[in-house]
Amino acid sequence: MALHETGRVLVVCDEDGTRTEIAQYLRNLPYVVTYANDIHVSANWTELGSSIVLLDSTLADDQSSKFFALRQSVDGNSQVPVIVFALDTEQQEVEKLMQLGADDYILTPTTPVLLQARIESILAITQLRLHEHDHLKDEMTLKLEHDLQVARRIQAGFLPRVLPQVEGWEISARFQPAREVAGDFYDAFMLSQNRRIAFVIADVVDKGIPAALFMALVRSLTRAFAQQNYSLSWTDVLGADTSAPGANRKRQKRTMPSTGTSSLLNAVLLTNNYIVDNHVDDNMFATLFFGLLDPSNGQLAYINAGHNPPFIYDASGNLKAALKNTGAALGMFPNVDYTIANAQMEPGDLLFAYTDGVTEARAASGDFVTEKRLLSLLAEPATSATTLLDRVDLFLQDFMKNAVQFDDITMMAIRYTHD
Amino acid sequence: MSKVISVHSFRGGTGKSNTTANLATLLAMQGLRIGVVDTDIASPGIHILFKMNVEEMSEYSLNDYLWGRCNIEQAAYDVTPQLNADISGKIFLIPASVKAGEIARVLREGYDVGLLNDGYQRLQQKLNLDVLLIDTHPGLNEETLLSIAISDVLIIVLRPDQQDYQGTGVTVEVARKLDIPMMLLVINKVPGFFDARKVQEQVEHTYNAEVAAVLVHSDDMMAMGSSDIFSLRFPNHSVAEQYRKLAKRVMEE
Numbered sequence: 212m213a214l215h216e217t218g219r220v221l222v223v224c225d226e227d228g229t230r231t232e233i234a235q236y237l238r239n240l241p242y243v244v245t246y247a248n249d250i251h252v253s254a255n256w257t258e259l260g261s262s263i264v265l266l267d268s269t270l271a272d273d274q275s276s277k278f279f280a281l282r283q284s285v286d287g288n289s290q291v292p293v294i295v296f297a298l299d300t301e302q303q304e305v306e307k308l309m310q311l312g313a314d315d316y317i318l319t320p321t322t323p324v325l326l327q328a329r330i331e332s333i334l335a336i337t338q339l340r341l342h343e344h345d346h347l348k349d350e351m352t353l354k355l356e357h358d359l360q361v362a363r364r365i366q367a368g369f370l371p372r373v374l375p376q377v378e379g380w381e382i383s384a385r386f387q388p389a390r391e392v393a394g395d396f397y398d399a400f401m402l403s404q405n406r407r408i409a410f411v412i413a414d415v416v417d418k419g420i421p422a423a424l425f426m427a428l429v430r431s432l433t434r435a436f437a438q439q440n441y442s443l444s445w446t447d448v449l450g451a452d453t454s455a456p457g458a459n460r461k462r463q464k465r466t467m468p469s470t471g472t473s474s475l476l477n478a479v480l481l482t483n484n485y486i487v488d489n490h491v492d493d494n495m496f497a498t499l500f501f502g503l504l505d506p507s508n509g510q511l512a513y514i515n516a517g518h519n520p521p522f523i524y525d526a527s528g529n530l531k532a533a534l535k536n537t538g539a540a541l542g543m544f545p546n547v548d549y550t551i552a553n554a555q556m557e558p559g560d561l562l563f564a565y566t567d568g569v570t571e572a573r574a575a576s577g578d579f580v581t582e583k584r585l586l587s588l589l590a591e592p593a594t595s596a597t598t599l600l601d602r603v604d605l606f607l608q609d610f611m612k613n614a615v616q617f618d619d620i621t622m623m624a625i626r627y628t629h630d
Numbered sequence: 631m632s633k634v635i636s637v638h639s640f641r642g643g644t645g646k647s648n649t650t651a652n653l654a655t656l657l658a659m660q661g662l663r664i665g666v667v668d669t670d671i672a673s674p675g676i677h678i679l680f681k682m683n684v685e686e687m688s689e690y691s692l693n694d695y696l697w698g699r700c701n702i703e704q705a706a707y708d709v710t711p712q713l714n715a716d717i718s719g720k721i722f723l724i725p726a727s728v729k730a731g732e733i734a735r736v737l738r739e740g741y742d743v744g745l746l747n748d749g750y751q752r753l754q755q756k757l758n759l760d761v762l763l764i765d766t767h768p769g770l771n772e773e774t775l776l777s778i779a780i781s782d783v784l785i786i787v788l789r790p791d792q793q794d795y796q797g798t799g800v801t802v803e804v805a806r807k808l809d810i811p812m813m814l815l816v817i818n819k820v821p822g823f824f825d826a827r828k829v830q831e832q833v834e835h836t837y838n839a840e841v842a843a844v845l846v847h848s849d850d851m852m853a854m855g856s857s858d859i860f861s862l863r864f865p866n867h868s869v870a871e872q873y874r875k876l877a878k879r880v881m882e883e
Binding site: 402403404405406440467468469470471472473474 | 696697698699739740741742743744745747748776779780
């Protein structure tokens with residue numbers, strides 16, 4: 212983009228006399244000169260192809276102010292250098308214009324050679340600056356892309372590298388981010404000295420980098436809090452007010468902790484409180500399903516914090532249960548009283564959990580997958596968790612074809628295999 | 631469904647384990663199947679009363695169950711034979727480990743109290759227990775709260791001592807909040823020259839709770855030093871008689 216090769220000079224003035232003077236100096240110089248006595252006509256200098264502007268100091272004060280305002284507001288103008296052209300007796304006017312933002316000045320009388328030397332030197336400096344600017348921009352883009360790649364790698368590290376291998380159970384998962392980084396995640400790990408399988412699927416309600424950062428937070432907190440060995444639900448008795456009416460009835464309502472249920476409650480409740488306490492202004496929230504499975508008998512305890520209900524199908528493809536909400540999405544309200552719900556899985560049963568990226572996936576026509584389509588896909592008996600996910604995966608690929616994927620797609624399938 | 635009895639004291643050294651062991655023995659002598667869990671993981675000791683040696687315990691303990699190394703019933707030992715007495719029932723002890731490393735691990739990592747609750751239920755079922763006795767950790771912590779909360783009967787052992795009096799008040803308050811069906815106080819180590827009845831009245835008045843036994847300080851008991859079950863060796867002693875009274879009371883509806 213060598214501007215000065217075009218050698219276009221725009222002269223901005225409002226007095227014919229000065230124009231004549233400038234014209235005299237410029238006459239024999241190798242520039243294409245354009246004259247403008249209306250600053251609005253010359254609003255877009257780059258459009259005119261101007262590589263430099265000569266500004267006459269005799270321009271009225273309000274006109275020169277407008278001139279510099281236009282220079283700032285019109286895209287590209289600020290990159291075109293401005294030289295003030297003035298009589299050597301007008302130093303005060305020159306000073307004013309320099310303060311307004313002119314790059315240099317030349318005082319008359321002068322000679323064409325001196326004027327050319329000044330123009331060339333300013334053009335050279337401008338050229339250098341532009342070059343440096345482009346270079347910085349390229350470097351920044353490269354760095355951003357690199358950072359994004361690293362972020363993607365780190366985020367992949369938040370997903371479990373291996374899913375728990377438990378006798379009698381098969382666990383499988385899929386994860387397809389819509390962009391470089393995602394707001395969805397899934398997790399599965401053992402709790403209570405390998406006595407329980409914990410599994411989580413979550414969807415941060417946003418996209419891109421903000422969602423990815425939040426995903427990292429939610430995933431880390433739930434994992435860490437799940438591994439805390441204390442229960443929140445009922446040590447409150449130490450501080451409870453027994454004089455309150457019905458206080459004693461609390462015993463019947465209070466559920467005694469059983470293996471892993473403290474972890475389940477800790478993970479959801481403490482994560483919610485943390486987000487509400489520290490990130491309420493970020494307006495971020497996440498829907499999350501946290502399941503706790505006893506692999507010895509198929510008993511499932513869970514908390515569903517505003518997430519799409521996972522489904523349990525029996526071996527013949529009958530829908531046995533939809534594991535509905537037991538509390539609000541994480542980060543929405545303080546002190547949510549999350550309750551633990553229970554379900555039973557029998558040998559042959561299959562649990563399918565997903566994020567709304569599945570049902571809201573779109574075909575090029577704009578048509579959504581919808582829950583109805585998903586349910587009919589799931590109703591066909593599957594021989595394994597992987598087969599089921601493959602089936603949904605293939606369907607989605609076919610459905611979306613060349614359409615853009617708008618949301619992250621995450622799925623998890625857990626099957627109680629026959630022993 | 632078996633009966634769950636927790637034996638607690640707010641402070642240590644009150645005779646909690648001796649009370650638990652004597653109660654377990656007397657109930658087993660009635661032909662009942664008794665499980666005894668030592669949840670005083672930080673300072674275990676009741677296995678001494680049941681004459682269990684460290685080698686026997688090195689197989690499995692409650693700690694092994696908590697760390698997922700075994701099922702809880704695998705850490706249950708039938709200690710009835712070694713008591714050398716005519717016991718028609720059974721006593722199964724689930725001891726806590728006395729290894730420093732095991733104790734340290736509990737302090738360091740804590741454990742999921744839900745495991746205790748599930749473990750209690752599994753024990754009752756697997757060993758077909760009539761009574762599950764829980765020897766708790768002194769003071770109040772989570773596992774003690776859990777044990778108290780699931781109990782049908784809570785026995786609080788205290789000495790006639792100002793520190794015990796105050797601490798007992800805390801436990802009584804908590805037990806009331808937890809709505810325990812039966813709460814009994816056992817006053818232990820009462821000096822011989824005290825009027826036992828007066829002490830009982832005073833305590834009952836203070837806590838508005840039933841005192842089920844008043845155990846007068848006994849040199850014989852001290853001399854035994856927790857090496858045996860007092861009621862078996864001194865069946866005619868007044869302390870043994872009080873223990874029998876307690877055993878009878880806990881089984882009443």
